Amino acid sequence: MADSPDATTTPTDTAAVTPEAITEALRSVIDPELGVDIVTLGMVPDVAVNGRDVTVTIKLTIGGCPLRAEIKREVTDRVSVHPGVDSVRIEWGEMTPEERSKVMSTARWNARENAPDTAIAQRTRVLAVASGKGGVGKSSITVNLAAGLAAAGHTVGVLDADIWGFSVPRLLGMSDRMDAHEVDGRPRIIPNRRTIGDGVLEVVSTGFLVEESTALMWRGLMLTKAVEQFLRDVAWGDLDYLLIDMPPGTGDVQMGLARLLPRTEMIVVTTPARAAQTVAQRAADMAARSFLPVIGVIENMSAFVCEHGTEYALFGSGGGAALADAVDVPLLGSIPMEAALAAGGDDGEPVVLHGEGPAATALRAVVDRVRTDVAPPRGGDDAVDMSGCSARLLDAVNAALDAADV
Ligand SMILES: Nc1ncnc2c1ncn2[C@@H]1O[C@H](COP(=O)(O)OP(=O)(O)OP(=O)(O)O)[C@@H](O)[C@H]1O
Numbered sequence: 135m136a137d138s139p140d141a142t143t144t145p146t147d148t149a150a151v152t153p154e155a156i157t158e159a160l161r162s163v164i165d166p167e168l169g170v171d172i173v174t175l176g177m178v179p180d181v182a183v184n185g186r187d188v189t190v191t192i193k194l195t196i197g198g199c200p201l202r203a204e205i206k207r208e209v210t211d212r213v214s215v216h217p218g219v220d221s222v223r224i225e226w227g228e229m230t231p232e233e234r235s236k237v238m239s240t241a242r243w244n245a246r247e248n249a250p251d252t253a254i255a256q257r258t259r260v261l262a263v264a265s266g267k268g269g270v271g272k273s274s275i276t277v278n279l280a281a282g283l284a285a286a287g288h289t290v291g292v293l294d295a296d297i298w299g300f301s302v303p304r305l306l307g308m309s310d311r312m313d314a315h316e317v318d319g320r321p322r323i324i325p326n327r328r329t330i331g332d333g334v335l336e337v338v339s340t341g342f343l344v345e346e347s348t349a350l351m352w353r354g355l356m357l358t359k360a361v362e363q364f365l366r367d368v369a370w371g372d373l374d375y376l377l378i379d380m381p382p383g384t385g386d387v388q389m390g391l392a393r394l395l396p397r398t399e400m401i402v403v404t405t406p407a408r409a410a411q412t413v414a415q416r417a418a419d420m421a422a423r424s425f426l427p428v429i430g431v432i433e434n435m436s437a438f439v440c441e442h443g444t445e446y447a448l449f450g451s452g453g454g455a456a457l458a459d460a461v462d463v464p465l466l467g468s469i470p471m472e473a474a475l476a477a478g479g480d481d482g483e484p485v486v487l488h489g490e491g492p493a494a495t496a497l498r499a500v501v502d503r504v505r506t507d508v509a510p511p512r513g514g515d516d517a518v519d520m521s522g523c524s525a526r527l528l529d530a531v532n533a534a535l536d537a538a539d540v
């Protein structure tokens with residue numbers, strides 16, 4: 135720094151450069167994906183100053199990090215504007231799995247500390263149903279889980295985060311327009327409500343705002359903005375669970391959720407196809423990037439047994455177990471291919487409620503597993519700290535990432 139001459143610089147220097155000053159400057163370089171500065175993240179193990187030449191060592195979370203060029207530009211910019219610096223050199227390194235794990239905890243902690251306000255109660259369990267690819271049954275599973283949890287007496291929010299490809303309204307047989315009115319002095323969207331047994335579903339979807347035919351117009355809208363609005367401006371009430379039906383493909387919504395509701399836990403749906411390695415990789419990668427812990431895998435479209443007892447594994451077998459294994463989380467269930475499940479969707483009556491076939495039975499077992507084992511409802515006042523658990527799961531995701539060499 136100009137006003138604090140340092141012994142390592144020559145007397146002719148007008149602006150002395152110290153490793154400390156450079157490190158301080160690097161605190162304004164924010165890892166674009168993690169939203170935390172690279173010094174806090176432990177990505178800068180060394181800063182060496184030789185006169186007016188600076189060498190910064192940057193450890194990337196993964197060697198082939200796509201953000202390398204961006205980080206390089208930012209680091210170079212920040213350091214070279216420092217008076218007294220002539221040249222900036224970057225030496226690249228790669229983190230060990232332990233270091234990477236620590237970075238993830240830091241980023242996750244930071245996300246939680248700086249999470250903006252949402253209208254979701256602190257005690258609400260937020261479960262996002264996601265997949266590595268589209269059309270595997272996310273929406274069908276989401277509404278069946280939600281209906282099953284409601285049938286067990288819970289108050290369950292359903293957020294259709296598939297903003298323009300919404301299917302939740304049809305799957306639940308709901309179509310009324312959502313109301314909006316003042317709640318506690320603020321205008322709020324009121325979810326559509328459906329009572330199931332002793333429980334209740336509170337459902338929010340763009341499908342309650344626009345006609346299916348005009349949904350395309352929403353394409354221009356920033357997805358994360360829409361989801362953010364649904365999380366902030368909906369009068370959700372005191373939910374036991376909030377289930378989120380994730381859109382296929384995009385990582386934007388995932389990243390948005392990680393920022394807005396960092397305590398979201400993910401359930402990954404997969405088909406039984408043995409291309410599991412790729413799917414596992416994608417799902418694990420997705421989870422690791424967004425710091426949302428995966429709590430379980432559900433295999434859908436598994437083998438069905440016809441009335442003659444013959445098993446038909448139309449979509450292969452073993453994919454669910456392989457993925458659960460790779461991410462080191464439980465396989466919560468395998469839902470067989472069954473016409474009744476699709477028909478239940480067409481009728482707006484989730485098969486989990488009154489279905490008698492094997493798909494309904496399997497779905498009811500998953501609901502039980504979720505509410506009694508992997509994600510039991512939290513008590514009213516005592517918010518449970520999930521950090522230990524999340525860290526453990528993140529470690530598992532890391533291990534899967536390492537194994538997959540992503
Ligand atoms: N176990 C099953 N047996 C029979 N049909 C099923 C089963 N699971 C899902 N389907 C059918 O497969 C289709 C896709 O399911 P769904 O819409 O739930 O998938 P998705 O993952 O949400 O798709 P997208 O990625 O487009 O959002 C639907 O027609 C649904 O009825």
Ligand SMILES: [Mg+2]
Nearest residue numbers: 272273296301
């Ligand atoms: Mg869907």
